Amino acid sequence: MREISKVFFxxxxxxxxxxxxxxxxxxxxxxxxxxxxxxxxxxxxxxPIVGVTIYLHETKSGATSNIExxxxxxxxxxxxxxxxxxxxGFESISxxxxxxxxxxxxxxxxxxxxxxxxxxxxESDMMRTGKIEQTxxxxxxxxxxxxxxxxxxxxxxxxxxxxxxxxxxxxxxAKPIIRGMGFNRIVTVDNGIVxxxxxxxxxxxxxxxxxxxxxxxxxxxxASLVYGSDAMGGLLxxxxxxxxxxxxxxxxxxxxxxxNTNLYAASLMLEANKNGVFFRTRASVREYADYKxxxxxFSFNRYVFPLYNNSLKNTAGKEExxxxxxxxxxxxxxxxxxxxxxxxxxxxxxxxxGRPNINLLQNDGNNRNINYPYQYVEHLKISSNSSxxxxxxxxxxxxxxxxxxxxxxxxxxxxxxxxxxxxxxEALKLVLHVASSTIKYHLNVNEKWQHVFGLSAKRKENKxxxxxxxxxxxxxxxGGIFIFSEYRKSEKITxxxxxxxxxxxxxxxxxxxxxxxxxxxxxxxxxxxxxxxRSFSNLSTSFGFSWVTNAWFNIKFNIxxxxxxxxxxxxxxxxxHHGAFRxxxxxxxxxxxxxxxxxxxxxxxKKQVMFRVTPFFNYFSNYxxxxxxxxxxxxxxxxxxxxxxxxxxxxFTGYETDVDIHIHHRWHLGLIHDFVYNYNFxxxxxxxxxxxxxxxxxxxxxxxxxxxxxSDLYIGLDSRYVFAQNRVxxxxxxxxxxxxxxxxxxxxFLIGKQEVIFVFxxxxxxxxxxxxxxxxxxxxxxPEPGRNFTISLKIPFTIINSKPQ
Amino acid sequence: xxxxxxxxIFLITLPVLIFSCKKEKADTEKPKIxxxxxxxxxxxxxGETIPFDATFSDNIELSEYAIDxxxxxxxxxxxxxxxxxxxxxxxxxxxxxxxxxxxxxVVPTGxxxxxxxxxxxxxxxxxxxxDFAEVDFKIxx
Numbered sequence: 042m043r044e045i046s047k048v049f050f051x052x053x054x055x056x057x058x059x060x061x062x063x064x065x066x067x068x069x070x071x072x073x074x075x076x077x078x079x080x081x082x083x084x085x086x087x088x089p090i091v092g093v094t095i096y097l098h099e100t101k102s103g104a105t106s107n108i109e110x111x112x113x114x115x116x117x118x119x120x121x122x123x124x125x126x127x128x129x130g131f132e133s134i135s136x137x138x139x140x141x142x143x144x145x146x147x148x149x150x151x152x153x154x155x156x157x158x159x160x161x162x163x164e165s166d167m168m169r170t171g172k173i174e175q176t177x178x179x180x181x182x183x184x185x186x187x188x189x190x191x192x193x194x195x196x197x198x199x200x201x202x203x204x205x206x207x208x209x210x211x212x213x214x215a216k217p218i219i220r221g222m223g224f225n226r227i228v229t230v231d232n233g234i235v236x237x238x239x240x241x242x243x244x245x246x247x248x249x250x251x252x253x254x255x256x257x258x259x260x261x262x263x264a265s266l267v268y269g270s271d272a273m274g275g276l277l278x279x280x281x282x283x284x285x286x287x288x289x290x291x292x293x294x295x296x297x298x299x300x301n302t303n304l305y306a307a308s309l310m311l312e313a314n315k316n317g318v319f320f321r322t323r324a325s326v327r328e329y330a331d332y333k334x335x336x337x338x339f340s341f342n343r344y345v346f347p348l349y350n351n352s353l354k355n356t357a358g359k360e361e362x363x364x365x366x367x368x369x370x371x372x373x374x375x376x377x378x379x380x381x382x383x384x385x386x387x388x389x390x391x392x393x394x395g396r397p398n399i400n401l402l403q404n405d406g407n408n409r410n411i412n413y414p415y416q417y418v419e420h421l422k423i424s425s426n427s428s429x430x431x432x433x434x435x436x437x438x439x440x441x442x443x444x445x446x447x448x449x450x451x452x453x454x455x456x457x458x459x460x461x462x463x464x465x466x467e468a469l470k471l472v473l474h475v476a477s478s479t480i481k482y483h484l485n486v487n488e489k490w491q492h493v494f495g496l497s498a499k500r501k502e503n504k505x506x507x508x509x510x511x512x513x514x515x516x517x518x519x520g521g522i523f524i525f526s527e528y529r530k531s532e533k534i535t536x537x538x539x540x541x542x543x544x545x546x547x548x549x550x551x552x553x554x555x556x557x558x559x560x561x562x563x564x565x566x567x568x569x570x571x572x573x574x575r576s577f578s579n580l581s582t583s584f585g586f587s588w589v590t591n592a593w594f595n596i597k598f599n600i601x602x603x604x605x606x607x608x609x610x611x612x613x614x615x616x617x618h619h620g621a622f623r624x625x626x627x628x629x630x631x632x633x634x635x636x637x638x639x640x641x642x643x644x645x646x647k648k649q650v651m652f653r654v655t656p657f658f659n660y661f662s663n664y665x666x667x668x669x670x671x672x673x674x675x676x677x678x679x680x681x682x683x684x685x686x687x688x689x690x691x692x693f694t695g696y697e698t699d700v701d702i703h704i705h706h707r708w709h710l711g712l713i714h715d716f717v718y719n720y721n722f723x724x725x726x727x728x729x730x731x732x733x734x735x736x737x738x739x740x741x742x743x744x745x746x747x748x749x750x751x752s753d754l755y756i757g758l759d760s761r762y763v764f765a766q767n768r769v770x771x772x773x774x775x776x777x778x779x780x781x782x783x784x785x786x787x788x789x790f791l792i793g794k795q796e797v798i799f800v801f802x803x804x805x806x807x808x809x810x811x812x813x814x815x816x817x818x819x820x821x822x823x824p825e826p827g828r829n830f831t832i833s834l835k836i837p838f839t840i841i842n843s844k845p846q
Numbered sequence: 847x848x849x850x851x852x853x854x855i856f857l858i859t860l861p862v863l864i865f866s867c868k869k870e871k872a873d874t875e876k877p878k879i880x881x882x883x884x885x886x887x888x889x890x891x892x893g894e895t896i897p898f899d900a901t902f903s904d905n906i907e908l909s910e911y912a913i914d915x916x917x918x919x920x921x922x923x924x925x926x927x928x929x930x931x932x933x934x935x936x937x938x939x940x941x942x943x944x945x946x947x948x949x950x951x952v953v954p955t956g957x958x959x960x961x962x963x964x965x966x967x968x969x970x971x972x973x974x975x976x977d978f979a980e981v982d983f984k985i986x987x
Contacts, residue, residue, distance in 0.1 A: 342977045342978055343977060344980070396965070398918075668973070669969075669972070669973025669974075669975075671910065671969050671970060671972060673910050673912050673937050673967075676935035676937075680912070682969055682973065724872055725871065726872045726874070769874075771872070771874050771972065772975050
């Protein structure tokens with residue numbers, strides 16, 4: 042509780058000013074006159090289409106076409122807008138329009154889409170343009186996809202997307218990897234705000250409620266131009282569900298159960314919108330037991346250790362999340378505030394901290410308890426997102442404050458004595474406070490030229506406690522300024538490019554460890570970290586184009602530079618990392634990492650066939666990595682081999698291939714393949730956690746499209762082959778290949794008038810024993826979870842619908 | 847045009863791949879440990895000397911070894927702080943590709959009786975870690 046009040050008091054100033062600032066912007070345009078946008082939507086044969094959604098991206102307001110294809114969007118102020126037109130079964134349209142002191146009449150011809158290849162509109166693309174015009178490869182999945190593929194954690198739900206995988210530490214902890222890069226080289230954005238925690242640790246997860254995610258946009262390749270440092274490898278952009286419908290009070294209940302971990306999860310959401318004032322609130326829980334594996338023992342270092350009841354002791358966990366969003370959408374724009382709280386308790390397999398020991402692995406008779414060692418994480422976040430009409434163009438403001446509290450609970454080691462003010466079971470306590478802001482001004486010069494001017498600033502403060510030392514207390518202040526432009530030469534060719542300048546200051550605090558005698562008298566002092574400041578600056582650029590050569594081919598090309606500041610863990614860590622059982626030592630003089638990245642995207646799409654190949658080539662100078670020293674840390678320091686942070690030149694190359702075929706209107710086949718190769722010139726070795734190549738073949742058959750109370754009844758079978766990873770860093774284990782089958786089925790049906798969406802899945806259908814190269818538990822030869830049955834139900838409901846359509 | 851574009855990407859990557867293949871292979875071979883003494887399940891009295899005898903070997907150059915002696919009761923988890931369990935870490939340097947280390951380790955007076963672990967680890971110059979060797983022994987009255 043004290044932590045919660047801290048975040049409010051700590052950032053009271055900035056939060057108080059926020060509504061005032063937004064109010065001022067709103068007032069500036071409140072008296073302006075409004076206009077209407079209207080027109081007719083027809084298909085290629087000039088037949089009117091009913092039910093087409095036409096909406097303005099900026100105000101999130103829109104209209105639906107009637108039986109004559111007629112639509113009208115009312116109360117639109119003079120300004121430039123992105124108009125989106127979409128309807129199931131037709132290709133979407135994205136158009137820039139201007140409203141200048143008069144009503145606008147605009148008609149649309151929609152083309153029939155071939156099966157599911159509808160054009161999805163992407164918000165991570167700075168220009169808000171369509172998937173064809175944007176120059177980078179962005180994959181989008183929506184809430185339905187997440188429900189259909191629901192895994193043990195968000196990243197498992199996304200693992201079928203080419204080029205995307207994750208590092209896991211048991212059931213509840215997973216961190217994203219895109220094109221072989223993870224940790225601080227990938228940015229996760231939640232509600233417009235970069236999620237900041239302790240991303241440097243392989244056993245630190247995403248700390249986000251996956252039920253609250255409306256859609257996920259994954260940008261493969263650098264996103265440094267918008268997000269600055271850390272976004273060099275890619276972007277995982279988590280977007281909320283669309284705004285609630287006007288005049289509606291509605292909600293949804295989602296529940297899920299899994300057999301392997303006896304997981305149960307539930308989430309309840311309520312939302313309403315009355316005359317443009319809206320809210321949404323959600324509460325979620327998730328609890329799971331130790332995970333089961335198809336093995337009763339594991340072998341480590343010539344010894345065989347037991348796994349009682351085929352389960353991994355103490356890998357149980359618990360999550361709780363609450364969130365509230367409130368806001369207004371009016372003709373002058375949209376503004377909303379979201380507050381969320383997320384808590385997680387996640388146990389670690391006791392053999393993974395230090396060396397495995399038979400005494401620690403004895404059956405504790407309870408598969409749901411969370412004992413030592415475990416982590417407790419609390420993430421609080423308040424974000425405000427506004428899009429406001431300003432001088433006929435749009436000002437987009439994202440502000441956020443966050444607090445990430447992480448406690449690593451572990452009982453005290455032998456021979457260590459602590460004075461009473463230190464908690465005996467708290468190995469690490471890290472409290473990170475973050476305040477961030479991004480302001481973007483979208484300037485639409487004409488049909489062809491668009492510019493975005495941006496400014497971003499961030500302040501991070503980290504405090505430390507606990508009897509162990511790993512990273513010191515620190516503060517980071519950073520800011521950036523950028524311009525990004527797009528030129529639509531013609532319907533077929535779009536160019537985009539930009540420049541960004543960044544500066545940052547890192548202040549690191551000194552820390553001295555005191556070693557106490559049995560009588561609690563200080564015996565000696567050990568300097569773990571000295572106080573020092575570092576400043577960094579960078580210039581990044583990007584250039585790209587998208588070229589639609591003919592109706593079937595689209596070629597996208599990008600080239601750019603990116604950067605990343607060294608993290609405090611890299612500059613100043615100095616302690617035993619228990620999870621990895623090595624002593625990690627930072628280097629205060631590390632330089633910024635620089636990336637030179639290029640990628641290509643060739644997409645062929647004709648009728649029922651889609652084929653896409655996306656090769657990339659990335660070269661990094663001053664790439665930061667951990668190198669073993671060949672020396673042990675002293676017993677007083679905690680032991681383990683010393684690993685030093687070093688820099689060198691590294692390259693990454695690879696590709697993703699996606700094939701989508703609808704051989705029949707009921708049959709869908711998909712092939713997803715990715716490959717990453719990396720090489721560290723300084724060590725002549727690959728980098729650690731190199732992603733193994735994989736091929737997934739998905740087959741889905743729709744049994745019933747619409748029959749009585751059932752619709753969209755499908756069955757599917759995925760076969761996933763993951764190649765062996767023989768390219769490993771020193772002291773890393775090679776991992777053999779494996780072949781898995783996953784089964785899925787689902788349907789939407791009516792109970793009375795109530796719609797229910799049902800999904801059933803079986804992961805690891807054949808209960809295969811296999812190892813995951815990217816698991817935190819891989820060094821111990823711990824197998825991955827066995828067969829897992831999942832049932833998910835989603836029950837959407839409407840309480841009040843004052844404006845039936 | 848498309849084939850040209852794809853071909854050019856391969857042309858960019860090719861020289862780097864060739865270049866990378868020319869590099870000398872890094873040393874990733876682990877050093878090896880053979881513990882000759884103490885033997886498994888040996889018993890020692892307080893104040894008695896444990897004769898340590900181990901052979902370390904590596905393909906290129908050895909660096910350091912470490913001996914970690916601690917009680918088998920808890921491995922530092924769930925331990926009482928006022929026990930007199932023997933807990934000691936002994937480090938030593940190594941050179942060359944083969945070295946035999948012999949040293950006498952005295953069981954400290956006042957150490958608790960019970961089961962103990964004797965864990966030997968070793969590193970080579972490149973930082974490769976040997977599979978550790980574990981010997982269980984007892985301290986008796």
